[in-house]
Amino acid sequence: MFSKDIGIDLGTANVVIHVKGKGIVLDEPSVVAIKRSTGKVLAVGSEAYEMVGRTPGDIVAIRPLRDGVIADFATTEEMLRHFIEKIQVRGFFGGIRMLICTPANVTPVEEKAIREAAEKAGAKEVFLAVEPKAAAVGSGMDIWKPVGHMIIDIGGGTTDVAILSMGDIVCGETIKIAGDRFDTDILRAIKEKHKLIIGERTAEQIKKEIATVFPGGRNESMDIRGRDMVRGLPRTVTITSEELREAMAESANEIVEAAKRVLEQTPPELAADIIDRGIIMTGGGSLLHGLDQLVAERVMLPVMMAEEPTLSVAHGTGIMLENLDRLK
Incomplete structure (x- = not known):
């Protein structure tokens, strides 16, 4: 059975994805543009960020993560699904294993929301790691x-x-x-x-x-x-x-x-x-x-x-992915 291991720094400002064996493959703003009348997602990431403050009344650019945790569950799920499709890791036997970073004081309810969003976006197994630990590892x-x-x-x-x-x-x-x-x-x-x-x-x-x-x-x-x-x-x-x-x-x-x-x-x-x-x-x-x-x-x-401050957490998830079975 093959699986694809990916590490995600699910940040309030940016989402950074590290794929085992490939390194960092995505670094985009955590922004989703939605049509108010229909609820349809029009753009995600960099494309949606360009729309912030410049949209007509019926289109709203929102950030589904606030203070490091999920503020809008459905939109976070859509955003994750979009990014996973963009990096083309679907289609592997055994599915995707995701390691997601969270703030150190995340509550059990917030943890559950992150797990569910990841599972609905296509994860077979979800592991959580605290951000300061991943950042420390990624900083060397x-x-x-x-x-x-x-x-x-x-x-x-x-x-x-x-x-x-x-x-x-x-x-x-x-x-x-x-x-x-x-x-x-x-x-x-x-x-x-x-x-x-x-x-x-x-x-x-x-x-x-x-x-x-x-x-x-x-x-x-x-x-x-x-x-x-x-x-x-x-x-x-x-x-x-x-x-x-x-x-x-x-x-x-x-x-x-x-x-x-x-x-x-x-x-x-x-x-x-x-x-x-x-x-x-x-x-x-x-x-x-x-x-x-x-x-x-x-x-x-x-x-x-740190050498690359904005990517430390993602680099840390990359190192942790090598030891995913030990984390398990």
Whole structure:
């Protein structure tokens, strides 16, 4: 009997799929475009993302995953089915075995929803792995030895902070503050200060191009366009890195505080290892300018970025797929 083993990083912002023996075969936004009147799926992934904020009234582009878990079951199932058909792994005798990553604090109900969505999308067997563990493995950490490692995995919907040793999480915390929250902070600040309404995609672009969370980290400005709240007409305003830093300061501080709380729970021997090894930061949200510097300064430990932060979890699922029978 043959089967096809695939690892899925089912992220709030992106879905990344790793096929055993092939590597990463898909990396697309977790977005689905639906026709409201009929409920018909019109586009999935990159094609649907292009429609965000630009659709007529009857078409809505939605993200079926919120805070790292399924918010819309039927749409998640459709999205998974579409991606699996796109990578062409169907048709194998014995079916598909899926390893799916979830946030560390996922509830049994949320776990069940993920399993059911995967089974309905064509999985014969479903295995679940926690994201910080997969991210640590994908970042090159040898977590199976009796040595302490610390990872901060910042995704779109959640941030996982974890201490790992002997192949498992010793202590950790998941908070619902990550990339999406920083976008929301930017949207709100521009609305309050400039009385200008911008879209989610514009907020994300601003975050990537000129935003920072480290004092003095960037000193740039950018002209942005949106709709004037008072007159309702299009208008252009100039925003600076410093005003964005102020807007995101509270959210960035909550990530720092989560890291401190986890370090306070860490057994002394493992804490000594972390002083030597430092902290690895990974996930798309960790790419926010100055966040690594801010964490390093506040927790007084060296912080290193993973080689491919957005793909660490998917790379980790690839390594775990090699040991799927042991996981079983």
